[in-house]
Amino acid sequence: xxxxxxxxxxxxxxxxxxxxxxxxxxxxxxxxxxxxxxxxxxxxxxxxxxxxxxxxxxxxxxxxxxxxxxxxxxxxxxxxxxxxxxxxxxxxxxxxxxxxxxxxxxxxxxxxxxxxxxxxxxxxxxxxxxxxxxxxxxxxxxxxxxxxxxxxxxxxxxxxxxxxxxxxxxxxxxxxxxxxxxxxxxxxxxxxxxxxxxxxxxxxxxxxxxxxxxxxxxxxxxxxxxxxxxxxxxxxxxxxxxxxxxxxxxxxxxxxxxxxxxxxxxxxxxxxxxxxxxxxxxxxxxxxxxxxxxxxxxxxxxxxxxxxxxxxxxxxxxxxxxxxxxxxxxxxxxxxxxxxxxxxxxxxxxxxxxxxxxxxxxxxx
Amino acid sequence: xxxxxxxxxxxxxxxxxxxxxxxxxxxxxxxxxxxxxxxxxxxxxxxxxxxxxxxxxxxxxxxxxxxxxxxxxxxxxxxxxxxxxxxxxxxxxxxxxxxxxxxxxxxxxxxxxxxxxxxxxxxxxxxxxxxxxxxxxxxxxxxxxxxxxxxxxxxxxxxxxxxxxxxxxxxxxxxxxxxxxxxxxxxxxxxxxxxxxxxxxxxxxxxxxxxxxxxxxxxxxxxxxxxxxxxxxxxxxxxxxxxxxxxxxxxxxxxxxxxx
Amino acid sequence: xxxxxxxxxxxxxxxxxxxxxxxxxxxxxxxxxxxxxxxxxxxxxxxxxxxxxxxxxxxxxxxxxxxxxxxxxxxxxxxxxxxxxxxxxxxxxxxxxxxxxxxxxxxxxxxxxxxxxxxxxxxxxxxxxxxxxxxxxxxxxxxxxxxxxxxxxxxxxxxxxxxxxxxxxxxxxxxxxxxxxxxxxxxxxxxxxxxxxxxxxxxxxxxxxxxxxxxxxxxxxxxxxxxxxxxxxxxxxxxxxxxxxxxxxxxxxxxxxxxxxxxxxxxxxxxxxxxxxxxxxxxxxxxxxxx
Numbered sequence: 049x050x051x052x053x054x055x056x057x058x059x060x061x062x063x064x065x066x067x068x069x070x071x072x073x074x075x076x077x078x079x080x081x082x083x084x085x086x087x088x089x090x091x092x093x094x095x096x097x098x099x100x101x102x103x104x105x106x107x108x109x110x111x112x113x114x115x116x117x118x119x120x121x122x123x124x125x126x127x128x129x130x131x132x133x134x135x136x137x138x139x140x141x142x143x144x145x146x147x148x149x150x151x152x153x154x155x156x157x158x159x160x161x162x163x164x165x166x167x168x169x170x171x172x173x174x175x176x177x178x179x180x181x182x183x184x185x186x187x188x189x190x191x192x193x194x195x196x197x198x199x200x201x202x203x204x205x206x207x208x209x210x211x212x213x214x215x216x217x218x219x220x221x222x223x224x225x226x227x228x229x230x231x232x233x234x235x236x237x238x239x240x241x242x243x244x245x246x247x248x249x250x251x252x253x254x255x256x257x258x259x260x261x262x263x264x265x266x267x268x269x270x271x272x273x274x275x276x277x278x279x280x281x282x283x284x285x286x287x288x289x290x291x292x293x294x295x296x297x298x299x300x301x302x303x304x305x306x307x308x309x310x311x312x313x314x315x316x317x318x319x320x321x322x323x324x325x326x327x328x329x330x331x332x333x334x335x336x337x338x339x340x341x342x343x344x345x346x347x348x349x350x351x352x353x354x355x356x357x358x359x360x361x362x363x364x365x366x367x368x369x370x371x372x373x374x375x376x377x378x379x380x381x382x383x384x385x386x387x388x389x390x391x392x393x394x395x396x397x398x399x400x401x402x403x404x405x406x407x408x409x410x411x412x413x
Numbered sequence: 414x415x416x417x418x419x420x421x422x423x424x425x426x427x428x429x430x431x432x433x434x435x436x437x438x439x440x441x442x443x444x445x446x447x448x449x450x451x452x453x454x455x456x457x458x459x460x461x462x463x464x465x466x467x468x469x470x471x472x473x474x475x476x477x478x479x480x481x482x483x484x485x486x487x488x489x490x491x492x493x494x495x496x497x498x499x500x501x502x503x504x505x506x507x508x509x510x511x512x513x514x515x516x517x518x519x520x521x522x523x524x525x526x527x528x529x530x531x532x533x534x535x536x537x538x539x540x541x542x543x544x545x546x547x548x549x550x551x552x553x554x555x556x557x558x559x560x561x562x563x564x565x566x567x568x569x570x571x572x573x574x575x576x577x578x579x580x581x582x583x584x585x586x587x588x589x590x591x592x593x594x595x596x597x598x599x600x601x602x603x604x605x606x607x608x609x610x611x612x613x614x615x616x617x618x619x620x621x622x623x624x625x626x627x628x629x630x631x632x633x634x635x636x637x638x639x640x641x642x643x644x645x646x647x648x649x650x651x652x653x654x655x656x657x658x659x660x661x662x663x664x665x666x667x668x669x670x671x672x673x
Numbered sequence: 674x675x676x677x678x679x680x681x682x683x684x685x686x687x688x689x690x691x692x693x694x695x696x697x698x699x700x701x702x703x704x705x706x707x708x709x710x711x712x713x714x715x716x717x718x719x720x721x722x723x724x725x726x727x728x729x730x731x732x733x734x735x736x737x738x739x740x741x742x743x744x745x746x747x748x749x750x751x752x753x754x755x756x757x758x759x760x761x762x763x764x765x766x767x768x769x770x771x772x773x774x775x776x777x778x779x780x781x782x783x784x785x786x787x788x789x790x791x792x793x794x795x796x797x798x799x800x801x802x803x804x805x806x807x808x809x810x811x812x813x814x815x816x817x818x819x820x821x822x823x824x825x826x827x828x829x830x831x832x833x834x835x836x837x838x839x840x841x842x843x844x845x846x847x848x849x850x851x852x853x854x855x856x857x858x859x860x861x862x863x864x865x866x867x868x869x870x871x872x873x874x875x876x877x878x879x880x881x882x883x884x885x886x887x888x889x890x891x892x893x894x895x896x897x898x899x900x901x902x903x904x905x906x907x908x909x910x911x912x913x914x915x916x917x918x919x920x921x922x923x924x925x926x927x928x929x930x931x932x933x934x935x936x937x938x939x940x941x942x943x944x945x946x947x948x949x950x951x952x953x954x955x956x957x958x959x960x961x962x963x964x
Contacts, residue, residue, distance in 0.1 A: 057542040060509075061535060118767065164949045171707050171770065171907075175899055176948045179941040182896065186938045236528045243527035243534050244513075244520045244541075251503050251514045258501035261463055262581065263489035263518035272524060302896070306774055313771050318505070357889075361782030364775040371772050372760050 063238060080227065084220040092219050098331035099226040100287050103233050105315065105323030107280030108308050110237060113318040114246070115273035116253025118174035121161075121181030122281050122308050127188060127300035129154040129282025130289035134201050135194060143206045147229075147286055154282020155275040162274035166267050181305045188297035200296025203289045215291050226287055233280050237320055240276075249273055303360075310367050316377030325378040329366065334359055376400070414476075416441045416585055416617050417462070417493075422471035424457060424641075431457045432468070433641035439585065444611050444618040446628045448652070449638035450662050455621040456498055457641075459587050463495055464488050475585075489518040492584030496574040496591065498621075504563045508554060508573050511562060512545045515580030548579045552606065568599050575606070585617040586610065592624045600627055607631045625653065625663070637662065679925045685815035685884065687921015688822035692877035693898035694905065694913035695826060696870045701907050702833065703842035703866040706758075706769040710777035712895015714871055717780050718746045719795065719878030719887045720788050727796050735798050743875045750871025754864040762860070777892060784889040792886035795879065818880045825876065826914045833910065842866055900944035906953055919943070 052059070052066050064070035084092055104126060111117050133150035137143060165176045188195045195201065206213040206225070213221045240246040248269050251259035256266055289295055307330060315326025337358060374381050380400070388395040415438040424432040432454040439445045447455045460466050462473060464485040472479050475491050483491075494515075503511050519541070522534045549555055552572050557565060562573065571591065578586055591607070592600045604627055610616050611631070622628050628635060629649040637644040637658045644662075645655040652658055659665055696711045708714075724730045726738035733741070753776070761769050799813040833839035845852040845859045852859050881887065901920050905912025920940045928936035 057539050058535075060542070061538045168948060168952055170766065172903070172948060172952055174770070175903055176945060178896065179900070179945045179948070182941050183938055183945070186941075190935070239528055239530040239534075243530065243538070244517060244522065245524060245527050247506075247510060247514050248517060250506055250510070251517075254503035254505055255501045257465070258497060258503070259514070260465075260485045261489065261495055261497075261501075262514050262577070263486055263520075264514075265484075265486045302893070310771065310775060357782050357785050360778045361786075364778035364782070367775040368757065368772060368779070371768055371775070372757065375764060375768060 061242060063242075084223055089219050092223055093215070094331060094335060096215070096219070096223045096226050096291060098327045099223075099230050100284050100291060101311065101327035101331050102324050103226075103230055103287070104281045104284035104308055105312050105327050106233055106237055106320065107277045107282075107284065109312050109315075109317075109320065109323045110240075110249070110280065111273055111277035112309065113312060113322065114241070114253065115249040115270070115277075117270060117273060118170060119177040119277075119305075120174045120302075120309060121177035121179070121184070121305050122278075123300040123302065123304035124181045124184035125154045125158055125278040125281040126285030126288060126304070127184055127297070128157045128278075129285035130295060130300070131188070131195055131201070132282070133286035134203050134289055137204045138201075142208075144208055147283065150286040151279045151283040154285065155279030157282075158274040158276075158278025159271050161278075162271045166270050178302070178305070181302050185297045185301055188300075196296065198296060200294060200299070201289075202294045203292070206290060215293065222290070229283055229287060233283065234320065237280075241320075245269075245272070307363070310363065314367055314370050314377055316379030316382075319377075319379045321379040321382070322377050325382075329378070330363065333363060337362060414441050415439065416476060417619065418472075418474040418477075419458070419462075420472045420474070422458070422461060422468045422473060424454075424461060424466055424468050430641050432461065434471070435638070435641070435643055436471075437636050437643075437646065439617060439619050440633075441617055442611065442615060443633040444607065444620065444631050446632040446635045446649070447619070447621045447638060448623070448625070448628060448635055448658075448662065449644070452640070453638040454641040455638060456589055459495060459589055459621065462488070462493065462587060489581055489583075492582075493587065494578035494581045494583035494585075495587035496578050496589050498589040498593065500567075500570050500574055502562045502570060502573060502577070505561065507559050507561055508557045508565075508576075509545065509549075509559060511573060511577050512548060512580045513541055515577040516541045516544065518581055544582065545580050548576050551579070551609070552576050567594055568596065571595060571599075579610070579614075579616075583616060585619060588618060588620040588622075590621055590623065592622060592627050600624060603627060604630045625649075629653070679929060680922065681811055681815055683922040683925040684918060685818040685921070686924065687901075687918035688818045688914070689877055689881045689884075689917070690894075690898045690901045690920050691914035691917025692822055692825065692873060692880065693895055694901035694917045695829065695910060696873040696877065697898065697902045698905075698907060698910055698913040699829065699873060700866055700870045701846075701902075702910075703846045704769075704863050705766060705846045707773065707907075708867075708870060709770060709773040709895070710780060710892075711870065711874055712898060713777040713780040713784075713892030714746065714750070714874035715878040715881065715895070716887060716889060716892040717749075717784055717878070718742055718871070718875030719882035719891075720784050720793075720889075721745055722875070722879050723793055723795050723882060723887075724788065727793070735796070739876075739879055742879065743872045746871040746875035746878075747868040748871075750874075751864045751868035753871075754867035758863070758867065759860055777895075781889050781892055788889070790889055792888040793882075794886045795882035797879075797883040799883070814883050818884065821876065821880060822914065825873065826910060829873075830910045838862075838865075897940050900940045903944050904947050 054060065059065065064073065083095055087095065104122065107125075108119060108122050111119055129150045132153040133146050136146040136149060141149070161177075161180055165173060168176055189197050191197075211221065212218065213225055215222045240249075248259065248264045251262065251264055252266060252269050252273075260266055285300070288299075292299060311326035311330045312322055313326070314329055315324065316322030370377060376383070384400055387399065418438040420436050422432055422435050423430065435454070435458065437445075447458065449455055457466070461468055462480075464480065464483055467481070473481060475493065480488065480491065503514065520537075522531070522537055526534050549558060552575065554569075554572060554576060557569055557573070562570060565573070571594065575588070575591060578588075588607075592603050595603060607618060607620070607627075608631055611618060618631075620628075620632070632649050634647065635649050635652040636646045637652050637655065639661040644657045645652050647655075653663060693711055693715050696714065697708060700706060700708045700711070722738055722742040725733050725742055726735050757772070757776075758769065761772065797814065799817055802813040804811045804813050804816050833843060841852070841857045842862055842865075844855070845857055845862050849859055878887075881891075897920055898917065901916035902913050903916070904919055905914070905916030920943070923939050923943060924936060927939040931939075
């Protein structure tokens with residue numbers, strides 16, 4: 049059992065609670081940095097994919113997990129970031145500018161979308177964002193001269209001060225590019241959470257009325273949450289454009305929006321770790337299915353069995369199992385296991401039991 | 414000097430007149446209580462001051478300036494803090510985090526500074542924490558500092574509500590039924606705390622309360638309301654012995670069948 | 674005549690949307706959960722019927738196959754609630770929504786695995802037949818759709834407002850614990866509601882598949898039905914139907930009048946406008962909470 053003796057308020061303000069925790073994360077960082085030398089090209093590509101999902105997941109997590117605003121339309125903001133980035137690159141803007149700018153543009157798009165829907169809550173907000181997602185798909189097709197319509201666009205090669213970064217040509221460099229963006233977004237996210245704005249987000253999630261009574265301007269805070277969330281997701285979209293090479297409006301369809309949401313629920317709603325865990329599930333699932341399919345085929349001598357759409361089916365099944373048996377997600381289960389070992393042998397059953405909240409109609413908000 | 418003034422305030426919900434031409438003022442440094450049966454409009458008055466509702470008629474002034482044009486999130490910056498009757502704490506956060514949110518009106522840093530966690534943000538965080546710790550000491554919440562609200566008993570939550578309001582260093586504190594649901598000892602603690610808040614911290618208190626012990630023990634003046642209308646105003650004993658108040662609210666203490 | 678034809682077919686489409694929206698609103702009214710999988714229920718119901726009645730499958734008589742399919746879907750809904758959703762008792766509403774989204778995925782996957790992904794059509798006794806009203810010629814299928822929808826809506830509306838069971842369902846959605854204390858078997862009622870939702874979806878599926886082809890991803894038009902439910906106001910049964918009809922009518926007329934690509938946006942644009950300016954829909958059922 050570890051007992052943390054705090055000597056100053058900084059112990060609570062700092063990023064890490066105590067030295068050993070910082071050491072663990074440093075080790076994790078070292079592992080992640082060393083990955084290109086440990087994995088072959090294919091798996092490095094998969095790892096890069098996971099990072100991109102993680103960035104998008106962090107964006108959505110900020111909005112849904114920490115600010116309590118439902119969004120079923122985040123793929124639209126990935127699209128905004130992606131198209132903005134490529135459109136700027138095509139017109140000669142250097143990548144070092146177009147990437148952050150695409151994030152900013154996506155952020156502004158988020159604010160613009162947020163403003164009219166600020167009054168909506170829960171399911172209504174989810175439906176509104178769903179509509180936005182579907183509408184964006186259609187707008188991309190309509191804006192053909194800019195977006196290439198149904199045919200889509202091809203991402204131009206990345207050139208950073210002479211260094212050419214290409215997803216297939218220089219996978220290591222591309223991996224590090226995504227890693228840097230991930231770390232930047234992560235740092236910003238963690239900083240926000242320990243500052244007044246982060247607390248305002250959480251307050252808004254848990255009780256809008258009393259947050260207002262404490263001085264939180266709900267309109268501005270919601271718009272900020274949307275803006276930041278969509279900016280992060282836009283960055284992920286831009287990187288996805290380069291990862292995929294070519295894309296069109298169908299790359300950012302409604303199913304992607306839904307998958308993002310399901311992903312962060314599986315990972316663990318309300319925690320940054322959740323975004324990463326969810327990204328790992330969704331990024332590595334196709335591989336996992338392929339491997340187990342081969343395994344099952346060879347074990348039963350069945351020959352190769354291909355069921356189309358099995359990924360979505362398995363993903364949905366995983367989600368349902370989590371919602372039923374572990375609503376706190378992967379991170380929640382991880383915390384429980386960790387607490388068990390930390391408190392051993394004093395771990396009490398049902399320590400994390402959630403208080404049941406019986407249905408009282410939301411129609412009287 | 415009158416800190417808070419309500420003048421001819423009227424509020425209607427459709428056909429129901431919740432607050433009917435109510436006027437009173439709260440002087441600086443005093444403890445002013447609102448009493449009356451349920452549905453008398455007491456919490457509604459609080460919600461009017463918090464700007465959740467707009468009065469149909471009348472004016473509400475803080476230090477001679479009307480607050481009717483302000484939004485509900487601008488009210489705390491005047492130095493008005495409140496608690497809620499049905500505890501509106503942030504359930505998925507710790508006590509400490511709840512209290513820190515109470516400091517939101519003192520926020521001096523902007524989005525960019527917070528994203529990069531500039532040194533100024535750190536200094537402000539330390540300062541906020543210092544103030545919050547003083548409140549924790551005052552209300553003896555040390556044991557609950559890092560506990561999540563969701564797991565806390567009702568009595569403790571009530572204290573955290575009070576703490577959160579105090580954390581904003583208000584000039585006037587609006588307490589909505591601070592003793593409801595509390596045991597005798599907890600109510601006694603509440604009496605001591607309200608006295609300390611008034612005498613040591615110099616904070617003005619406007620209180621809605623049913624517990625006449627608490628009201629009599631701490632109040633300088635009391636206003637009795639019923640059906641949205643004023644019944645009587647004066648010291649606690651004056652109001653308690655007022656015939657209209659006895660009829661509408663307090664009762665005489667006689668039991669049915671006593672007169673046999 | 675051309676416009677009238679557009680009108681009638683739009684009306685028929687609208688009725689199908691309305692029926693799916695009806696299923697949403699039904700489940701919402703009684704459990705305050707939004708069933709994102711309602712469109713997929715409809716799709717599944719259609720496929721079950723196709724499997725039962727089409728000549729290349731089981732070839733059962735249409736008029737026997739449809740009730741069987743309805744019962745199957747009702748049972749599916751009941752079982753779904755009993756096995757999966759009941760465990761969500763006491764959990765926040767958003768969890769149930771996410772659960773239904775996942776259920777939709779699974780239904781889509783199952784339909785694809787069982788019946789493949791090619792579009793199929795339902796063989797009905799009213800295919801190709803016509804109804805003549807004076808100089809008007811209307812497809813029998815479309816008339817059938819409109820009639821069935823209106824009757825079903827009326828029946829459900831009366832059920833919820835007059836029948837004891839219907840009122841019990843409403844009580845359960847407004848305050849679960851209180852309903853329990855009043856002796857209402859809340860869990861069983863919830864399962865019944867889901868069964869009802871499944872049955873309505875099956876009927877919608879039959880009607881839809883009789884007019885056109887259906888494939889596993891057709892369930893996604895449940896989103897348009899969403900728009901219908903929103904416009905009508907979540908919680909109002911007639912509103913759901915009217916919302917569906919509005920969308921059903923807007924679509925073809927938008928395609929007729931606006932440049933290509935814009936007609937698709939019409940339903941969602943309208944929905945967004947309604948959400949922004951009158952979030953409670955046309956038949957408002959929301960009020961403000963007292964703190």
